[in-house]
Amino acid sequence: MNTTFDVIIVGAGPAGSACALALDGKGLNVALIDKATFPRDKVCGDAIPGQSFKAMRQIKPEWELQLRAMCKQTQIFSSRLYLSPQKSFCYQWISYAANSKRFYFDDFLFRLVKDQTNTKIFQNKQVNKLSIHRDSVTCILEDGAALSASIIAGCDGNHSVVKRSCLPPQKRDTVYAAVRAYYKGVSGITARENEFHIIKEVDGYFWIFPLPDGYCNIGFGVINDKSKKSGSQKDIRQKLAQILASERFRARFENAQAEGEIKGFGLPLWTKDRRISGERFILAGDAASLVDPIQGHGIDKAIWSGVIAANQIQRCFQHDNFQSDFMTGYENEINQRFGRELRRSYCLMKFLAKNPFILKWLIYLMPPQRVINWAVKKLKI
Ligand SMILES: Cc1cc2nc3c(=O)[nH]c(=O)nc-3n(C[C@H](O)[C@H](O)[C@H](O)COP(=O)(O)OP(=O)(O)OC[C@H]3O[C@@H](n4cnc5c(N)ncnc54)[C@H](O)[C@@H]3O)c2cc1C
Structure with missing residues (x-):
């Protein structure tokens, strides 16, 4: 050889x-x-x-x-960020994404x-x-x-x-500890749209991404901060169960079946030039x-x-x-x-981690869609 x-x-x-x-x-x-x-x-x-x-x-x-x-x-045409169950804004993807x-x-x-x-x-x-x-x-x-x-x-x-x-x-690099699970039969899905939900249970967001054959990829991430004693795999698995059972999502997951285990892994975030x-x-x-x-x-x-x-x-x-x-x-x-x-x-x-109230303000102010499109484009989010 x-x-x-x-x-x-x-x-x-x-x-x-x-x-x-x-x-x-x-x-x-x-x-x-x-x-x-x-x-x-x-x-x-x-x-x-x-x-x-x-x-x-x-x-x-x-x-x-x-x-x-x-x-x-x-193929995914849009992403929708839910600031609350009633308030959301949508961004249409121009280039091919899937x-x-x-x-x-x-x-x-x-x-x-x-x-x-x-x-x-x-x-x-x-x-x-x-x-x-x-x-x-x-x-x-x-x-x-x-x-x-x-x-x-x-x-x-x-x-x-x-x-x-x-x-x-x-x-130590900044790492998100994130979990992912596959579910089939989640209700209320908009075809070809990724959902991001700002929820009180996590600092970041909870996602629901549609996949072929009726599956969805769901999950969320938290900053793995040892000093807060949060972010262990056990913690975040429990949190996922709590989110799915919450008033906001219970009905959507009532008839959904999980496929395989809930799995966790780290995301090494970019934090500085190195x-x-x-x-x-x-x-x-x-x-x-x-x-x-x-x-x-x-x-x-x-x-x-x-x-x-x-x-x-x-x-x-x-x-x-x-x-x-x-x-x-x-x-x-x-x-x-x-x-x-x-x-x-x-x-x-x-900035958002230090000033979480900004997101709450957004919920109340709810800027017009064209302002959001402009900001997403400018920030290249
Ligand atoms: C929960 C979660 C959700 C995410 N969601 C998204 C998303 O929706 N969109 C997105 O763009 N990114 C997402 N990411 C990030 C994305 O998964 C990674 O950035 C991407 O996989 C990086 O690709 P890579 O090739 O660098 O590493 P990997 O995909 O991790 O591949 C590394 C490969 O190296 C092999 N390997 C490791 N160690 C050894 C070794 N010692 N010897 C030989 N082989 C080895 C592994 O088997 C693996 O095949 C997410 C990450 C997580 C954890």
């Missing part, structure tokens, strides 16, 4: 698969490793932002069309890599450790096997082993903490950062330069694409 590659990508979620797709045809010998066997579940709201499709178009327009044609998705269970969405991307590129794939192989040498990187897998490459892309999500091995320990690359490594997606602090969107950032990482990797080989200084080209590009948007979301999140 070949154990030496030009590039090793750890993690075959949206970031890793996009990176492998974008490296296709660049003359590099690429390995993609994942601890899971695909298709696999990923705890998520399953709302695929429009930018995810745009990023796929950037890699290959044909792949974006294939992704849009995938049958296991529901909801799709990650079981299908991620598997589709992974299959593109498997079937349409020369990437060497390792499934069911966990990377346990890695070490960076003067002219290579070595990954040690759970079974003791060692794989090496000139550069490694850490696309291995929130608990990234690549990040932990390559960067000094950082002050190192996300260095000598012979690069981080993308959740491993680089690129989740939008207001919307909780991370799939689009994962795909885009996978593409941008692939561009940087190509530059490294062209210039035969894998030094930390040279990698800042990647960080600048990420900053250029997402910096303003993420900084704005972060400030807005902080």
Whole structure:
């Protein structure tokens, strides 16, 4: 078995698969490793932002069309924010956006890599450790096997082993602890519309996103703040039961059936600029903490950062330069694409957390729809 590659990508979620797709045809010998066997579940709201499709178009327009044609998705035309049961406002999406269970969405991307590129794939192989040498990187897998490459892309999500091995320990990132459940038969659904509800039970919002075959993805997130002693998985599961039994939602869930378990997972929110690359490594997606602090969107950032990482990797080989200084080209590009948007979301999140009465004011003032459309567009929410 070949154990030496030009590039090793750890993690075959949206970031890793996009990176492998974008490296296709660049003359590099690429390995993609994942601890899971695909298709696999990923705890998520399953709302695929429009930018995810745009990023796929950037890699290959044909792949974006294939992704849009995938049958296991529901196109979403609008999102509605309920400030109270009676007061809501709606935002119409201009670009194509969809909801799709990650079981299908991620598997589709992974299959593109498997079937349409020369990437060497390792499934069911966990990377346990890695070490960076003067002219290579070595990954040690759970079974003791060692794989090496000139550069490694850490696309291995929130608990990234690549990040932990390559960067000094950082002050704990801000993480949302979020839960997700699948329900069939929820009543009162508006077709092709995502619902966000501001409710007293949680600081953030409760979501209901329609999926194909009559399913809905429901869930909510809370800032995992140890000092408040809240945000444990047990706490948030109990809270979900409390929300569904509340007066506001009881009737809508009366005849609905849950499918599978309620699952929780963390979202590594973007909070500040930080190192996300260095000598012979690069981080993308959740491993680089690129989740939008207001919307909780991370799939689009994962795909885009996978593409941008692939561009940087190509530059490294062209210039035969894998030094930390040279990698800042990647960080600048990420900053250029997402910096303003993420900084704005972060400030807005902080502002709303400090001034929760603003949302209450909104309920009473209820600005006209055109003001809301303007604000959403301006803030790029
Ligand atoms: C409850 C919840 C709701 C969310 N809702 C939305 C939403 O509606 N829309 C949205 O855009 N985003 C949402 N997000 C965020 C989104 O899920 C992530 O931003 C996105 O999955 C990031 O993709 P990724 O490829 O970076 O990581 P992941 O999708 O986490 O993929 C990482 C991959 O790495 C593999 N891996 C991990 N460790 C190792 C290892 N040591 N060795 C080998 N393989 C490894 C894993 O098996 C996995 O396949 C939500 C997140 C949560 C938790």
